[in-house]
Amino acid sequence: MNIILVGRHHGQSRVVAMSAPVVVGLLCLLLAVLGMAGWAGFQVAVSKAEAEKPxxxxxxxxxxxxxxxxxxxxxxxxxxxxxxxxxxxxxxxxxxxxxxxxxxxxxxxxxxxxxxxxxxNFDEPAAVGGPENSGERESFxxxxxxxxxxxxxxxxxxxxxxxxxxxxxxxxxxxxxxxFVEGRPITWGWLSSKYGYRSDPFNGKRTWHDGVDLAGKEGSDIISVAGGVVTWAGERYGYGNLVEIDHGDGLVTRYGHCKTIEVNVGDVVQKGQVVALMGSTGRSTGPHVHFEVLHNGRSKDPVKYIARSSN
Incomplete structure (x- = not known):
């Protein structure tokens, strides 16, 4: 086998003659070098991987x-x-x-x-209910x-x-x-004298009567026909023992001839509250209550206010 060697500058060439055994030996040497280089690379890669592995x-x-x-x-x-x-x-x-x-x-x-x-019923929880839903149940x-x-x-x-x-x-x-002024000032009794002109029970002369008289049993309750403030609670000439109550808006009621008085001046009373007991004090012929209604200082027929409770 001949190997031709050519110069760098295309100068003179040389021919080297090599026998077959020499060529085989060179090939084996080359393969051995390549194998060793591959094995060395593999070992380097394995070492690197092991170094990086935690x-x-x-x-x-x-x-x-x-x-x-x-x-x-x-x-x-x-x-x-x-x-x-x-x-x-x-x-x-x-x-x-x-x-x-x-x-x-x-x-x-x-x-x-x-x-x-x-x-x-505000003491009990609200009543609720309904059929159970068979669909999917989810929490909020x-x-x-x-x-x-x-x-x-x-x-x-x-x-x-x-x-x-x-x-x-x-x-x-x-x-x-x-x-609201309404109703009768007694729980039981009857009308014994109307509002307006009448014959005076003591002298028989024609005189003006500012209220109505409601007769009943001595000691029975006299009640306020509306809420208000007591402005008089004591004796007054002609009335005997008198209770006067101011209800506001110019309305005042009076309860005369009482046997005893159950309230004091300045007391706040409620509608239906007992303010006195029926008697015959003052200018009176027997147990009754003289009931007056005044509006802005002028007397009004109490029957109109009594009748309000029936409307």
């Missing part, structure tokens, strides 16, 4: 760090959830307090007769609960304003009813 202790430390990080994140989430629960609990407590006030208002309406007790999320509470608070605000207005109107109506 040891068991390093792997445990890595996962422990991840676990600690997740625990920290979970703790933050738990704190946020607890804060939301505390906020919702506080709002629910406030709503519960407002509901108790509304129940108290409702109970007042029941006691005042504005609402039928057989229709509403915190944002959904928050929105529900906000809507409930808006409804409570509206109902509370309405009930307060109704309470004011009811109180005003009750006060007007309390101050």
């Amino acid at each position: 040891t068991p202790s390093a792997l445990v430390a890595h996962w422990q760090a991840r676990l600690d990080e997740q625990k920290s994140e979970l703790s933050v989430v738990q704190q946020e959830v607890q804060q939301q629960i505390d906020a919702l609990t506080l709002r629910l407590g406030q709503i519960q307090g407002r509901l108790l006030r509304l129940d108290a208002l409702g109970q007042r309406f029941v006691e005042s007769g504005l609402v039928g007790s057989e229709e509403f 999320s915190a944002p959904e609960l928050t929105r529900m509470i906000e809507r409930l608070e808006e409804q409570l605000d509206d109902r509370e304003q309405q009930l307060r207005l109704l309470d004011k109107l009811a109180s005003r109506q009750k006060l007007e009813d309390e101050m």
